[in-house]
Amino acid sequence: MTTTNDTDYSTLQLDVPEGIQTVSITRDFAATPDKVFRAHIDPELFVKWCGPDSITNTIREWDAQTGGKWSYVSTDDDGEYGFFGSFHEVRENERIVQTFTFEGFPDAVNLEILTLTDLGDGRTRLQSTSVFDSLESRDGMVASGMEHGIREGYDKLEKMLAEG
Template identity: 40%
Template sequence: MSISATQSLQGLTVATPTDREIRTERVFNASRERVWQAMTDPKLVAQWWGRGNKLVIEKLEVQRGGHWRFVEHAPSGLQGFEGRFREVTPPERLVQTFEWDGMPGHVIINTTVLHDLGDGRTKLVNTSLFHTPEERDGMLNSGMTTGLEQSYRALDALLMKS
């Protein structure tokens, strides 16, 4: 599947600006600092990143060169994800690698930018760069947009509590 035009799924906008990229955007009803904290504090990440499944944060070193590793306890079994931070600019920008244990060697570079909309809301823009167009299309076909929206709904719920 290739998304040639921008599509919106329950508040999540998904586009493919190039043949190797997926760009997602979502607005959250919280300040940029609160969204940043929810993305970088292991106790908070564990409450939303796994889409409702138990998530073990094995490592989350939010600094340039820092390692992160999460293990999701999904109905289908354990799913491990990890990477390294390439850039950390609080509270606005993270650049990190992303690799799933199920496909070692297929590394994605994720650039996440948090835009302060000036009214207590934050727009999260993520651009994922893949090694090949086939890897990008494989991710699109994997159901990633559904999983991402589930995670973002969990993040919304967490942000409403704090």
């Protein structure tokens, strides 16, 4: 499955290849790589844009450096959802490699690789690949509404970056 969404300022491409345990995301932002990078590693910024509009995020732990770890809780009308992981590589303005685990399924650990490319003219391409431990985990995450959360989250990030 590949989906795209055209708006005034961006296109999101979500690739969920048949029979492969990955999800890939590509999204361009009208901001420089340093700003997009900071929004991913600064916990005060991260909680403002990550996930769908219906949730509120609270940081429990955040050490955004190579070897650091992170943890946060997303809250909505239905309850709380905890997530945690480790930063394996944090390369300023270029790349973040981390693990991602939903506390509701603690045996399912994903590896996420995020790369930022400077497109010039104050634009950045974000490419992210998540490698799941199984097709079942990947398909369950996709069925949970992942695409909706990614779209709304990145739309919030675009607006936040535009506001400075």
